[in-house]
Amino acid sequence: MRDRPEAAPGAAPAGVAGKKSGNWKDLRARVLSAAVLVPCVALCVWAGGLLYGALIVLAMAGMAMEWARLFGFGLETRRGQLCLAWAACVGGTALAGHWGGALLVMVAAVVLGPALWAGQVAIGCAGLSLLWLRYMSEPGAGVVLFLVACVALSDTGAYMTGRVFGGPKLAPRISPAKTWSGSIGGMCCAVLGGMLIAVMLPGALPGAVWRGALFGGLVAIAAQIGDLGESALKRACNVKDSGTILPGHGGLLDRFDGLLVAAPMAALLSLGAAGGIAFWYVGLH
Structure with missing residues (x-):
């Protein structure tokens, strides 16, 4: 959930003009790297x-x-x-x-x-x-795509809405760049995406829409917790990014930090789903 670039620990706040000029400076790199990364990951998952x-x-x-x-x-x-x-x-x-x-x-x-x-x-x-x-789990590819897509939608939604709306900081001591508007925007995107994916996957069961929305929101919360956790770790280690392998994102930890919490949560939920079906049907039977 990177709604603004991470500020280095101890760095002085930039002026208003600096904020406006830097808000979207990494967007092109993020889009280009995502254009390569997303199809490759989707192909491997499928x-x-x-x-x-x-x-x-x-x-x-x-x-x-x-x-x-x-x-x-x-x-x-x-x-x-x-x-x-x-x-x-x-x-x-x-x-x-x-x-x-x-x-x-x-x-x-x-x-x-x-x-x-x-x-x-x-x-x-x-x-x-x-x-x-x-x-x-069943359907395996669909379950992973639901999880990864909701995490990505939460991250992207936070990035975009945080830049557009700004506002109060979410956790200024951990990550001064993150805002409440970004957090809410990211969750809304994950909820909508969860609804759509749950309905479109083969073999959708009754209640797929509201279950997709509920668990899309849960995935977003878990992803944002993972993001804040990694931000706290980087602040403690006095670094801006964990790596440079992904242009516009930083390192693998920077890009997939949300999955560090969201994936185990989804797996635990799947253990409670009847017959190993998609985790958003946990408690159905």
Whole structure:
């Protein structure tokens, strides 16, 4: 939910003219990177199999590497290398069908120290959730697309409405750039998107519209919590972005921070859905 560019900790507020000129400066880069990223991710999600699995494992490894860098452990360091390899092992173990083993590998990362272990748990839970939702729920591709689309709509809606309307800050001590208007706008976009996707997916059950709206809103709340959490982490580490791999977005953690909370939430809800169907039908039977 980046409705305005993150301000570096301790930076002096820019003047009014500076705000107006910088409000949309990263929009072109965001649009171009999204034009490449969205079709690639959608293709992998829809195809499933090893293509999707490889995407998730690579994303887990990349985010783990960025997390390690936040604490000063680059790829040239032993701990940085271990973080990357550890996250890949967690995802690879799950792909081999050993879900319990993947959880044990993730928990064992405590040997890396509290800060790095926290990253392994956060990234590992999100990655395992995304794998489980695609392979073990029904319809797998539709469930993941619902989740990813609602997170993306929340993020994009917050970005646009925050720039258009501005207003009171959401959490000025954590992220001075985020506004209440952006938060509300992002949630509204996720609710509308959830309604549309839930109805359009094959095999939609009764109540798909209101359930899509409700769970689209829940996904947006979870995504915004993840976004604020990552902002707090970056502020504590005194950095603006977790990386530079995605123009206009920053790093993988910057772009997918919402999924760190939203994906585990969706997986837990799916465990309560009858017969492993889409998580927005939890409690139907």
